[in-house]
Amino acid sequence: MDEIPATDTDRPDAGVRLRSATAQDAGFLTAILLEAFNWDRPRFTLDEILRTPRHAHYVTGWPSPGDFGVVAEDATGRPVGAAWARRFPATDPGYGFVDPHVPELTVGVLPGHRGRGVGGALLDEVVRTASREGVDRLSLGVEDGNPAARLYVSRGFVTVGREGESDTMLLRLAGAAS
Numbered sequence: 121m122d123e124i125p126a127t128d129t130d131r132p133d134a135g136v137r138l139r140s141a142t143a144q145d146a147g148f149l150t151a152i153l154l155e156a157f158n159w160d161r162p163r164f165t166l167d168e169i170l171r172t173p174r175h176a177h178y179v180t181g182w183p184s185p186g187d188f189g190v191v192a193e194d195a196t197g198r199p200v201g202a203a204w205a206r207r208f209p210a211t212d213p214g215y216g217f218v219d220p221h222v223p224e225l226t227v228g229v230l231p232g233h234r235g236r237g238v239g240g241a242l243l244d245e246v247v248r249t250a251s252r253e254g255v256d257r258l259s260l261g262v263e264d265g266n267p268a269a270r271l272y273v274s275r276g277f278v279t280v281g282r283e284g285e286s287d288t289m290l291l292r293l294a295g296a297a298s
């Protein structure tokens with residue numbers, strides 16, 4: 121995927137540069153995956169995530185064909201957040217699985233960088249990337265009580281199902297065929 125040039129984000133106060141996620145970001149995406157699984161309290165160690173296929177599959181072999189993502193960097197070039205999407209087969213579904221054609225999103229911002237618009241900017245950019253890639257829907261799973269749900273609703277995601285103690289949310293991309 122081409123590098124996204126430095127751009128202003130929709131929330132200029134986010135103060136980050138957004139760029140495409142590359143193979144070199146696999147370790148950072150894994151760190152963000154850990155944040156997403158531990159959104160309310162420490163539940164898993166990195167090792168536990170990586171040893172659990174249903175958790176690790178969000179980053180295993182990153183990037184696979186069809187994967188796409190965005191990284192937010194601070195002024196020093198350090199990554200502070202990421203949003204990425206990949207598809208899963210019905211035999212190995214993610215927690216926000218809708219169908220094998222619908223990429224599932226993972227979003228996270230490092231503690232200390234939250235609440236300043238970075239998550240919103242990442243979400244907006246990954247949705248733009250999805251549109252460019254011809255994707256017509258994006259899904260995600262969000263656990264009950266996670267305030268991230270408000271962010272998703274603000275961007276047009278709607279709840280379409282349940283998986284355990286999570287809502288499955290879906291965004292239909294404007295302008296997409298179907």
Ligand SMILES: CC(C)(COP(=O)(O)OP(=O)(O)OC[C@H]1O[C@@H](n2cnc3c(N)ncnc32)[C@H](O)[C@@H]1OP(=O)(O)O)[C@@H](O)C(=O)NCCC(=O)NCCS
Pocket residue numbers: 155156157159227228229230233234235236237238239240241260261262263266267268269270271
């Ligand atoms: C969810 C997350 C990515 C949002 O990133 P962020 O940079 O903090 O988000 P923003 O500053 O862009 O805020 C956007 C909206 O998120 C919502 N929100 C997300 N987390 C929130 C929190 N802890 N408290 C209050 N609002 C929150 C709010 O609606 C906010 O909108 P507002 O500022 O207009 O009220 C970030 O909080 C995070 O990494 N959380 C831990 C990992 C996680 O839960 N990932 C999602 C798993 S489904």
